[in-house]
Amino acid sequence: MIKILKSNRCKKCKKRRGTRFCLRSGKNICWHDCNILRVEMKCSDNCRYALKTADDSDLFSIKTNANSNAEYQDLLKRQIERWVMLPQEIFGGKTPVRMAENETDKKLLMEFFSQFDQNKQIPLSYLYHKLSMDYPNVMDEDIIDHESVANEYLNKLIEQDWESTIEMLYLNEQYADAEYKENYLNRLSSNKIIKKLVEFDLISAALNKEQNQALVHYEVNGKYDLTILLRKRGEDWKVGAKIFGEPDLFSRENEAIKQVATLLSQNQLAHAFDILKKYSAIFTDSPDFQYYWGFYYLLSKMEQKAKPFLFNAVEIEPGFFDAKALYATTLISEKKYDRAKKLYEEIIEVYPDEIKTLNNLASIHLEQGNYDEAEILLKRCLKIDGKFEYALLNMKKIADFRENN
Numbered sequence: 217m218i219k220i221l222k223s224n225r226c227k228k229c230k231k232r233r234g235t236r237f238c239l240r241s242g243k244n245i246c247w248h249d250c251n252i253l254r255v256e257m258k259c260s261d262n263c264r265y266a267l268k269t270a271d272d273s274d275l276f277s278i279k280t281n282a283n284s285n286a287e288y289q290d291l292l293k294r295q296i297e298r299w300v301m302l303p304q305e306i307f308g309g310k311t312p313v314r315m316a317e318n319e320t321d322k323k324l325l326m327e328f329f330s331q332f333d334q335n336k337q338i339p340l341s342y343l344y345h346k347l348s349m350d351y352p353n354v355m356d357e358d359i360i361d362h363e364s365v366a367n368e369y370l371n372k373l374i375e376q377d378w379e380s381t382i383e384m385l386y387l388n389e390q391y392a393d394a395e396y397k398e399n400y401l402n403r404l405s406s407n408k409i410i411k412k413l414v415e416f417d418l419i420s421a422a423l424n425k426e427q428n429q430a431l432v433h434y435e436v437n438g439k440y441d442l443t444i445l446l447r448k449r450g451e452d453w454k455v456g457a458k459i460f461g462e463p464d465l466f467s468r469e470n471e472a473i474k475q476v477a478t479l480l481s482q483n484q485l486a487h488a489f490d491i492l493k494k495y496s497a498i499f500t501d502s503p504d505f506q507y508y509w510g511f512y513y514l515l516s517k518m519e520q521k522a523k524p525f526l527f528n529a530v531e532i533e534p535g536f537f538d539a540k541a542l543y544a545t546t547l548i549s550e551k552k553y554d555r556a557k558k559l560y561e562e563i564i565e566v567y568p569d570e571i572k573t574l575n576n577l578a579s580i581h582l583e584q585g586n587y588d589e590a591e592i593l594l595k596r597c598l599k600i601d602g603k604f605e606y607a608l609l610n611m612k613k614i615a616d617f618r619e620n621n
């Protein structure tokens with residue numbers, strides 16, 4: 217069967233994705249081409265992307281819509297390109313490029329530009345460049361925003377510089393541990409799309425109301441959707457997660473997690489499998505889907521398959537208590553007591569009254585013949601709940617042992 221796919225490319229450049237309908241050309245186009253068209257000031261007022269400026273000489277006071285800072289910056293640059301070439305009323309009809317050729321007019325230009333000096337969003341260096349003038353403010357640094365951080369992250373992925381992505385992550389303290397680090401690097405470098413990443417094109421970016429979370433949407437390798445979730449830590453933007461899909465999927469993550477949890481609690485394994493397969497491919501960095509994969513395989517009596525997923529969940533989010541506890545049980549069944557102990561101790565450090573964990577840790581000590589240490593932990597359990605059955609049973613084991621030895 218021949219499948220005729222309707223192309224989603226931009227009808228102008230034929231290269232980028234056509235993400236908006238252009239009223240003027242009657243076609244779907246990309247934002248780059250929209251910018252080229254709209255600075256001509258010939259777009260219909262009905263278009264939400266048309267430029268609305270009261271005064272042509274007011275170079276930077278454009279009212280319009282832009283779906284990212286990158287788009288807005290590009291628009292300002294195109295605006296600059298036109299502005300420098302056209303006669304400007306504010307300079308008595310002189311053209312800025314001509315003015316830049318003599319010292320007197322140059323001074324006038326610089327005076328005019330000085331009013332924009334404080335605004336970092338305005339690409340003033342580009343303006344000076346277009347006028348072949350030396351940009352006086354050499355200390356001006358590039359803007360570091362959520363978009364530039366997401367771009368930098370993707371560049372590292374293209375370079376396959378996996379290791380240096382760690383410092384860009386929102387949660388990364390766990391990677392001081394060699395085992396967690398190795399697991400992270402393996403997960404990242406074995407992702408089918410990531411390992412073949414060669415190019416990206418920013419489609420849109422959005423901030424939440426509090427301005428401490430951002431979603432930056434890309435098309436990568438000319439076909440896949442990839443959204444980078446960023447979170448603010450202090451003044452810095454950090455990478456929270458990759459979402460293999462459009463940004464609106466982000467709001468559906470919790471709902472999907474709940475759905476999987478419900479299906480598993482009802483032992484509807486086949487249905488749970490389908491949901492897990494679908495969403496864990498989209499939310500590759502979600503510890504929850506890794507955790508529920510582990511849970512799924514435990515319910516399916518495939519403990520060996522459960523283990524790596526549970527470890528992924530703990531690696532991604534070391535504070536994920538349920539995942540840590542469940543992973544520890546798989547370690548115990550393999551008699552890897554010391555590693556299980558370490559995990560339980562980590563849980564207790566955060567939740568000192570976690571009675572099951574206290575008892576589980578005591579059980580390991582019993583297994584290893586550390587009766588005194590086990591007793592201390594069990595006493596803690598019974599202080600929290602004097603009728604806690606498992607702790608009472610373990611206490612009896614200690615009593616029996618002492619009686620017989």
Ligand SMILES: [Zn+2]
Nearest residue numbers: 226229246249
């Ligand atoms: Zn285009």
